[in-house]
Amino acid sequence: MRRKMLSAIAGVSSLLVLTGCGAADMTKQASPFAGVAGSKTVTLSVQSWVGAQANVAVAQYLLEHELGYRVDTVQVDEVPAWDALSQGRIDAILEDWGHPDQEERYVKDKKTIAPGGELGVTGHIGWFVPTYFAKQHPDVTNWKNLNKYADQFRTAESGGKGQLLDGSPSYVTNDKALVSNLNLDYQVVFAGSEAAQITQIRQFAKEKKPFLTYWYKPQWLFEKVPMTEVKLPAYKEGCDADPEKVACAYPHTPLQKYLNSDFARGGGKAAAFLKNFKWTLEDQNEVSLMIADQKLTPEEAAKKWVGSHESTWKAWLPK
Secondary structure, three states: OOOEOOOOEOOHHHOOOOOOOOOOOOOOOOOOOOOOOOOOEEEEEOOOOHHHHHHHHHHHHHHHHOOOOEEEEEOOOHHHHHHHHHHOOOOEEEEEOOOHHHHHHHHHHOOOEEEEEEEEEEEEEEEEEEHHHHHHOHHHHEHHHHHHHHHHHEOOOOOOOEEEEEOOOOOEOOHHHHHHHOOOOEEEEEOOOHHHHHHHHHHHHHOOOOOEEEEEEOOHHHHOOOEEEEEOOOOOOOOOOOOOOOOOOOOEEEEEEEEEHHHHHHOHHHHHHHHHOOOOHHHHHHHHHHHHOOOOOHHHHHHHHHHHOHHHHHOOOOO
16 A cells, blocks of 8 residues: 545645645546647646645646646545546646556556656655654664553543554555554544644654654655654565555555556647656655745745756756
8 A cells, every 4th residue: 555645726836735634526627728629738636745746846837838838737636636537637647656446447457547657756654753752762663662652642632542643534544454453552643634744743843742653755844853764564565455454564665657548649748748757856855845844836946946957857858
């Protein structure tokens, strides 16, 4: 299993890092520009976590300023985004953390979605504690010792158990199964969104309180709040096949891009550009940090990154 995270938003330049509950299902609300005959328009799915927003911000900026396209964005939960992509309501998903059921259905069987290549970033989900706590209690980094610290991780929301902080209920996560199958004295508590989870983590860190959280790489917050991963039972291929029986760590996942098949074949320079789009974890975190921490708009962050990384993005432009 992978991280599955999350209204239509007219342009990434107006996109904000979300707080509160997850995005609505916009599957049936395509961009008003999508599919218009003769239009030089691309419609991108933009997920609610800031790394994915960074991808879209830079792709949008270059499509508009270098290739002359109008870019429209639609925010939609991850699984419905596959449906929308298959139907041609969006043209591309730039960061997918692995949806094997949808891939089997739409890529292999229906052939309505085409692989767009690797994003260039490897994702990993895990459980993390603040490094200041791990230094004081080194054994907390082994899951077998978590029950020893459950009282210190307890909050008003965790019902007398230790709190395992997750993001949005719409994210697909193995955490409830892991807590149950590993016999841990913990309660999964959802913050509501990535932004809300970040707020809680930063507040805990400001007060130097202990916390245990579901978190992931790449993510800019590690630069502001150093965190150390708790080692779960080793991941082996297939150990997460049954969601109810998962008792292993999350895998390391090369993040993928997907395009609507018709767009992949007939999308011209835009499709070629998106297939070529490939950057590093450091690139993504640089833009993410500007958006989420420095409070630049996605367009401002993209413009700043583009201005200092010409040798990288020039290679993405179709010949």
